[in-house]
Amino acid sequence: MSDKITTSAQPQGPIEPTGEPGKASTLSRLVGRMIGGSHKGRTALATLFLVIALAALVTIPYATGRGMNVITEQGSTDELWDWVLLGFFAGGVYLLASYLANRMFAKLAAEALYSVQTDLFNNVQTLSMGFFFKNPPGELSSNVTNDGEVVSLFYTTAVSQILRSTLQVLMILVVMFVINWQLAVVATLTIPLLIGVAWIVARIASPAFNRLQELLGEVSAFQEETLSGHKVIISKNRHDWAEEQHEEQVGGVYQVGKRAFMASLMQFPATQSLSLIQNVLVLLAGTFLVASGEATVGVVLAFAGYSALLAAPLAEMANLITTTLNASAGGDRVFRIIDERPDVVDAPDAVDYEFKGGRVQFEHVDFGYVPNSLVLRDNTFDVAPGESIGICGPTGAGKSTLINIMTRYYDIDGGRILIDGQDLSKLTQHSLRKQIGVVLQEAFLFTDTVMNNLLYANEDATPEDAIEAAKKANAHDFIMALPDGYDTMLTERGANLSQGQRQMVTIARAMVADPKMMILDEATSNVDTRTEKLIQDGMRKLMEGKTSFSIAHRLATIRDSSRIMVLNGGEIVEMASHDELMADRGFYYALYMSQFKGRGPAGDPAEIAIDFVST
Ligand SMILES: Nc1ncnc2c1ncn2[C@@H]1O[C@H](COP(=O)(O)OP(=O)(O)OP(=O)(O)O)[C@@H](O)[C@H]1O
Ligand SMILES: [Mg+2]
Secondary structure, eight states: OOOOOOOOOOOOSSOOOOOOTTOOOHHHHHHHHHHSGGGHHHHHHHHHHHHHHHHHHHHHHHHHHHHHHHHHTTOOHHHHHHHHHHHHHHHHHHHHHHHHHHHHHHHHHHHHHHHHHHHHHHHHHHOOHHHHHHSOHHHHHHIIIIIHHHHHHIIIIIHHHHHHHHHHHHHHHHHHHHHOHHHHHHHTTTHHHHHHHHHHHHHHHHHHHHHHHHHHHHHHHHHHHHHHTHHHHHHTTOHHHHHHHHHHHHHHHHHHHHHHHHHHHHHHHHHHHHHHHHHHHHHHHHHHHHHTTSSOHHHHHHHHHHHHHHHHHHHHHHHHHHHHHHHHHHHHHHHHHHHOOOSSOOOTTOBOOOOSSOOEEEEEEEEOSBTTBOSEEEEEEEEOTTOEEEEEOSTTSSHHHHHHHHTTSSOOSEEEEEETTEEGGGBOHHHHHHHEEEEOSSOOOOSSBHHHHHHTTOTTOOHHHHHHHHHHTTOHHHHHHSTTGGGOBOOGGGTTSOHHHHHHHHHHHHHHHOOSEEEEESTTTTSOHHHHHHHHHHHHHHHTTSEEEEEOSSHHHHTTSSEEEEEETTEEEEEEOHHHHHHHTSHHHHHHHHHHTTSOSOSOGGGOOOOGGGO
């Protein structure tokens, strides 16, 4: 007997861009978070330290050159010492100022990263159900992790490095042209080549690294899928297929990885040799200029130092360009999530829901997930406080959708929903959801102790409340039998519990939350009859005296409801008690009979749990 219910909610493609028009580019938004806005003052100070550090750095070759001149021109030892001391002093200033600048930049980077991560996380929390259907959790968490990483790298290295490299190049160029323009021209001859190499490396390595990142994402997604689907793979003997698929993907990683690594590995020798060539050119030209009396030996020595200081930041450019391009792509996706606004928002004049017994009225309600395609059509009903309503109907009829709009996970397209006479669209979502408990077919548990899972939905509850709820939900006995009782850690989403046990824990959790109304969606499938009885007994206690809606495929489950709502094709076709519906011999009667047809004469139908979908 299969009770597997086909889930109808499918992911609807990638995140749609929702950034406001005219928004600044991703890069300037990223950079702005680090050094813009209220950070401008600190950025200016950090930059000042950087300039001091670089001025000191530029002084060192100068002092060395002047010292050399003292030697070649046979000046006094005192004068030589002055230059040596200046060199050491400059070195000290360089270290100190660099330290101060880096410290400030590091703090700015950490703050920027923190702000991006917080905005990302907080915004995702505010988004409506629709967003999570469009963006499956796997993809979302990979976005958050991978894109977060490249953005982090950008903040921690690229922003301050780019500033430093640019300033260093500019200052050295100025100093060189001031000291000796002929030598300066020679020393800058190889710059276009250095930039060229950086550009080529960035052009080859960056797309290759991007592709590599993508492929690695695919590989890990596949690995995750095969790991979580291992039962299917083992039972169907599809090891060969899994291995082949994996081999193919890893092969792609190998090819792309080879290209990416090669390009970045070649960068160092290429720039190194260019920098040496530049040095040779400076010395060569210097020799001529010294011979013709247009430069001193000291100046030539200083220029040798400058050309090395010039090459280093240029050589770094390739990495910086790559990091920046990656951050721009990653930042795009990050901001798209940060800019995403919830579909369902509280009205500006929204008020808190006030519980008055739990009457639920639908007045000509229309709803569709996508425009021009209604899933629910013109639904009208009135549920009295404390009534228990069973909902049934073929798969895809709109049962889950009905509860999705009742809890306002989506806004409706037409009509009105009133809860205790209050229009749903005028209520705050928070106050509403606090009063409506929902137990879904897929019991969701956190990787935490059983106790914390029970207490999750009600911050005021005590461990005693939790144990009492577990007893009512018939979960206490099996929890006590777990290795650490209530302190047992649940592994990933409660994987170390059976499905029935997970449901009992969720029911106990709903009891701890103590909502005023209950909604249950297929909460009793896939368990044995004994467990089902235990679960149903727990649910009965949970729903006692409360308005409740329970969706069931097995009609026996909802037989005793005050009234049963029969949905078909998005419309309520019947709504009455079991006995009345049976007497009417309509849609429900046909469904009911089809579930027990051919199951033999024996037994009370309520005892036999059969899924009509599979019959
Ligand atoms: N998130 C969604 N986006 C778009 N369409 C959806 C979404 N969820 C459900 N639908 C569509 O709405 C219709 C009703 O789906 P719903 O989940 O309410 O059915 P159901 O009665 O609960 O079925 P089941 O018994 O299989 O759980 C289906 O045609 C389904 O394809
Ligand atoms: Mg459903």
